[in-house]
Amino acid sequence: MRNRLSKNCVLNCELIRNGSFVQALWKTNGTIALALFAVVLPACTPSPGPKAGTTVSEVVNAPNADLIGKTVTVSGEVEKILGPKAFTIEGNRLFNDPEVLVVNATESPIVKDSLVRVTGTVRQFLRSQIESKFDLDLAQEFEVEFRGKPVLIATTVVLTPRPGEIAEEPNQFISKTVTVSGKVAKVISPNALTLDDKELVGGKELLVIGAIPAAGSIDEGKTVQVIGSVRKFVTAEIERDFDFDLQPDLEVEYEGKPVVIAQSSQTME
Template sequence: MMNINRIRSRGIRASAVSLALMTTLVAACTDNQVTGGPTAESNVTTEEVAEETAELIGKPVTVRSEAAEKVGENTFTIVNEELFGDDEILVINASGEPFVFPQDDIQVQVTGTVARFVVADVNRVYNLGLDPNLYVDYEGQPAIIAQSLALAPRPGELTENPSLYYNQVIAVPAEVENIVGPNAFTLDEEQLLGANDLLVLVPNPQRPVEEGGKVVVTGVLRQFVVADLDRDYDLTWDLDLQRQLEVEYANRPVLIAQSVYPSAQE
């Protein structure tokens, strides 16, 4: 628990950065890059964020980290020893969509704008009704005003327990294992012993992927049923490819990609 002098010191710093934060928040409301989700340019490692914090204030970023603690209805903290030093970082859900706080150490992907937190200004801009008493420790500290939030499990977590993730938007960082068709590839499971790789379908590919490339795939997890997928996405597979995938992946999970972009390298 902080002492009174420390609280007052933080209050003074928070007042000093209030105007700067308001500019940042307005930018977050209007920045199409953030609202549209992560991009290759905004996707950064925690090390880059930690070393370039000053340069990132007011800019869009995408980070993946473990969710540490739920603070309020629309706020939680993420933890990573490299992210903004050793402290927990407050994430404010300004997406307008509810976000279910994850369990079992599942990582989250946060896309938003880096800011220094002032509760009064966040309430003024986003009308979130945050209770100031809950945020004394965070006043004036680095935070992320999130415009997009998604669970970020590893491929093996999806193939081992797909029912936890079906029909949810997720973000999966992994290495491309095999390209199995013009709009299909697998993501390698390197960490969970005995788990299967994950099949990815890209209905509207925008850029080619390479085997061995490290990517992040955002999309919705579904069950692999050829008739349903062909009806919904008109995948135009030749018969040989369709049979091959149906034999290997029938009723297993498949990630329907909305975007694929290079992963930031740790």
């Protein structure tokens, strides 16, 4: 098995070094090239699976040998959006975490000032390489700010806003898929509940409809995690699109407000 892995790694590296091969990929289909870089480059530097719970501070401050070439998962707040394929995230503001540059090879949607969870490979920032490989045009100021620092080449970017963020400023989340966690404030029906935001005092509750676990398995006060899409609550459209039979009082209270149409949900311990 080790010999097979070694041969694959050598082959992949040789392909990357072959300039004509890479140029042909970009000329035919840039999307395919991005996907191939995401798969091939990590193979040249064997690393374990994603290191869960890595902080932004650890990525930025750890010696290069510690994390360069490794796959990590970090969470933080989107600080700057540098374009559709690049942004920076900041960790825990309480401890004044630094920012890390993220190259969004997935082109997943992002929202400024919202929380995200990013999984990707840590690389050293070389502006020319990053710009050419990922079709970016970074301002000169970022050359100065990030030169020689780690950069995260993302393979997964997940929006993880708090319930109150969506409830208070829904427009930036409409039509986007989010992973949202919170305490159950109200169980309205077997397929509808609201989530409270313990981080936002006095914040609005967020309505969730859809893939709710069987009646009786979720109680008020329990914490649940929901994956779903955000849209405006329009009773007629939701009943038509999702074959739901909604309670009449939902229309009165939530019409025009944001709702998460759940694809999956689970109770958190």
